[in-house]
Amino acid sequence: MSGKKKNFDEHSIWWRVAADFLQSRVAVGGLIVLGLVVLAALVAPWITPQNPYDLMQLDVLDARLHPGTPSSAGGYTYWLGTDGQGRDLYSAIIYGLRISLLVGVGSALFAAVIGTLVGLLAAYAGGKVDAALMRLVDLLLSFPTILMALMILAYVGKGVGNVVLTLVLLEWAYYARTARGQALVETRREYVEAARGQGIPRWRILTGHILPNCLPPLLVIGALQIARAITLEATLSFLGLGVPITEPSLGLLISNGYQYLLSNEYWISFFPGVALLATIIAINLVGDQLRDVLNPRLQK
Secondary structure, eight states: OHHHHHHHHHHHHHHHHHHHHHHHHHHHHHHHHHHHHHHHHHHHHHHHSTTTGGGGGOOOGTTTTTTEOTEEEEESTTOBBBBBTBBBBHHHHHHHHHHHHHHHHHHHHHHHHHHHHHHHHHHHHOOHHHHHHHHHHHHHHHHHHHHHHHHHHHHOOOSSSHHHHHHHHHHHHHHHHHHHHHHHHHHHHHHHHHHHTOOOHHHIIIIIIHHHHHHHHHHHHHHHHHHHHHHHHHHHTTTSSSTTTTTTOHHHHHHHHHGGGTOOOOHHHHHHHHHHHHHHHHHHHHHHHHHHHHOOOOOO
């Protein structure tokens, strides 16, 4: 009976969270936009007329064509125009979303695992271990993120993997601080004392008792960090230290069109910028609503 009651309570909690989330039309709109962005990125090869990463499909004669211009080869129309390399901007944006989401979600996931483990260890161990780990976290958080990212990428070089590695090194500290703060509250709860009294191993207390109760704030941090990682990747690519030019992300597409803005060829930077802005705003709207729903003190 206790097991069934526990499952029922867990289901009722998640149903309450979903119901509270759906009360905000703005957040639901953000979730719909985010879902469409993710879906488009997943099915990119089937909904785009061109693979912008395949150099054999590019034609320099189609460079910087206005939106709505037919392709020289025929068969489709450049509805959003082309960039300086002759890429169909619609196709380039959809494929660029794949890289942006891969970098954002991948770096946030790895950083969350590392940071959460460090935060739980610091809170549960206490003493010198806690002090040493938190000083390391304070040190990482004291440096400007973009400056540290530029220094790391200047050393390791361009590439999607290197960008993800850089963002993981810079983001795990946020999760560590959040996990430690929440874990310090949970370690003082009666259920943790009862688990200790029963002789349950420490690692089981951490993973089976404390960690599940630390997840709500970590989910909120994760959603916001994904948007932050996408913004950082776009900034780094815009500065020329992100992804390679043969596999442009949204930031690199914006950078490629920046030099043509004064020539009235606005679309090369404008449409990728709109796609990047819509993605970041959608993620932030979902993250803000999750924060309000999962934190009862913030509910109006």
